[in-house]
């Protein structure tokens with residue numbers, strides 16, 4: 024079958040279209056959408072209502088909200104496992120219908136009774152109903168769509184459940200603003216969120232009626248026994264695995280942190296916007312902004328700062344959320360807060376989607392299901408704790424005013440302090456995740472961000488890769504040889520190689536590019552010829568040696584293309600870099616030694632000039648500047664040496680810089696006697712024409728290196 028780029032997107036769209044084409048599923052989905060919408064508005068309305076009817080000042084309001092949120096989440100932890108059991112014994116359509124109708128009745132009863140105690144009891148009841156309703160809903164989906172499209176159906180349902188948070192926030196803003204407006208027109212005072220609670224009741228009733236109408240839904244119940252693993256057991260089982268693996272540990276820590284961060288904003292939101300004088304519509308706005316940010320973050324996440332490692336982005340996202348949240352805590356302006364919580368949501372969304380994807384990629388097949396279940400359960404647990412505890416803490420801290428004579432009074436509230444604490448915690452979680460998962464140690468985040476997308480470096484995971492760069496006659500071959508000798512003497516397995524011309528194809532290419540008889544070449548042709556040499560060299564020589572864990576010392580590498588073809592020939596640097604990096608699979612040396620010398624000095628060290636050596640002074644000046652520029656932009660991976668000093672002094676400096684990197688490889692003393700021959704074979708000095716760098720003579724056909732006998736081609 025032909026490869027079509029983007030076909031997976033097309034498949035997604037087609038799959039979703041297909042499941043929506045199934046009448047009974049379409050109606051089921053519509054009912055689910057209405058129920059989710061009602062659920063989100065309900066969450067907002069319940070907390071807003073708690074805020075309205077609570078007595079006891081600032082602390083009282085916070086305690087009331089903490090109570091509602093806890094009542095909302097706690098039953099899932101306790102009743103959850105039984106929900107599946109009950110659901111298993113009842114008819115699906117009956118459960119789906121009555122579940123929503125019951126919720127409608129309970130919601131309507133809340134403003135009618137109008138006490139805090141009933142609000143709390145009603146919340147528990149709603150969740151108890153939900154505990155049976157949810158597993159039934161999940162178990163129903165497979166009976167409505169063909170097995171092959173179950174995934175599409177589940178994804179659509181998930182998107183609907185979370186996607187409805189945004190319209191729900193909008194509806195909440197409209198409903199509460201309308202109530203305020205009508206309130207202003209009539210002499211009787213309307214309770215602020217009562218109409219919204221009735222609206223929720225109506226929406227649930229509509230959802231229930233749609234389910235009632237689904238007569239063609241297969242009857243019976245089917246929650247398979249093995250899917251009814253309780254929450255606590257899931258957590259227990261997952262724990263053991265997760266905490267054995269540092270990467271997964273970092274990920275789980277971060278994911279939980281992201282949710283805790285979002286939970287604090289939701290849990291404290293109502294009181295916090297109250298402090299800002301924004302009331303219920305403000306609360307709706309805050310909630311909507313968090314979800315807008317989350318949605319954007321999840322959508323754009325994979326594209327954000329593409330040049331930065333995904334493992335690092337994960338921690339960075341969390342730290343970003345922490346910083347934005349800290350600013351939220353100290354700023355007293357609703358408009359700015361709205362923008363900032365969108366940023367908090369965005370950062371958390373980027374982290375969440377990145378973490379989720381990494382988890383999918385890094386966790387072994389057989390552990391994946393359990394790990395995801397573990398994460399989902401843990402997130403639930405932490406979210407409940409945070410939603411309940413955050414307002415409690417805020418209530419305990421209370422609202423205080425400090426009098427500062429000249430500066431005026433400064434009021435700080437418990438919600439501000441608690442948000443600030445959460446911000447610090449989120450930042451620390453992010454920092455710990457960043458450290459645990461950092462796969463680019465030594466490359467600063469700033470220089471990584473500065474890299475253009477698509478040019479992200481790949482450093483070898485095995486072996487040690489060192490390149491020598493510099494102008495003509497700078498002493499690269501001499502120094503490379505000396506480094507190889509020094510390392511081999513210490514028992515390391517070392518491969519000395521070079522560009523261009525270390526492979527069979529490379530030798531032919533070398534002949535073409537360097538022979539003055541070739542005459543003028545288009546600069547682009549020259550780039551491609553060098554790139555072809557590199558592609559072959561990396562695949563056939565460099566990577567296999569690194570895979571074996573050897574030290575690879577390379578005389579000239581990608582920087583030469585950037586210096587000569589981009590700098591010297593004045594081609595666009597980014598274009599040339601894309602080609603050169605692509606041809607080397609983005610593989611970069613752990614260390615590049617730049618032997619810097621005035622071009623005239625280097626030039627004076629030999630007599631016969633090849634095609635490039637024969638270029639004018641200005642050309643070589645540009646080459647030198649480009650080399651220096653490259654070294655300057657990534658100091659961690661470069662050593663710049665003044666190459667007009669003695670050979671020995673330079674060699675000492677190089678060895679000193681390389682020594683700490685030897686931790687990446689192990690000396691193979693035992694294997695030395697036979698390996699030394701082999702590595703020499705792979706080097707480019709064995710044919711005697713050059714390479715030991717001491718004879719100073721140059722000839723056009725000084726290729727003739729053989730690649731190591733163990734190289735795959």
Ligand SMILES: Nc1ncnc2c1ncn2[C@@H]1O[C@H](COP(=O)(O)OP(=O)(O)O)[C@@H](O)[C@H]1O
Pocket residue numbers: 493494495496497498499500501502628629666667668669670673716717718719720
């Ligand atoms: N530090 C140095 N000082 C003086 N001459 C040097 C130095 N390093 C190398 N040479 C000589 O310069 C010539 C070119 O050296 P080589 O290592 O082949 O340079 P490259 O590989 O950079 O072109 C050789 O004759 C070598 O002996």
Ligand SMILES: Cc1cn([C@H]2C[C@H](O)[C@@H](COP(=O)(O)OP(=O)(O)O)O2)c(=O)[nH]c1=O
Pocket residue numbers: 494495496499500522523537553578579580581583584585587588635636
């Ligand atoms: C690897 C590479 C070399 N070159 C040039 C630089 C040199 O002039 C020539 C390599 O010839 P070589 O004789 O190996 O140079 P040196 O002894 O100075 O290391 O090819 C490029 O222009 N682009 C590249 O990517």
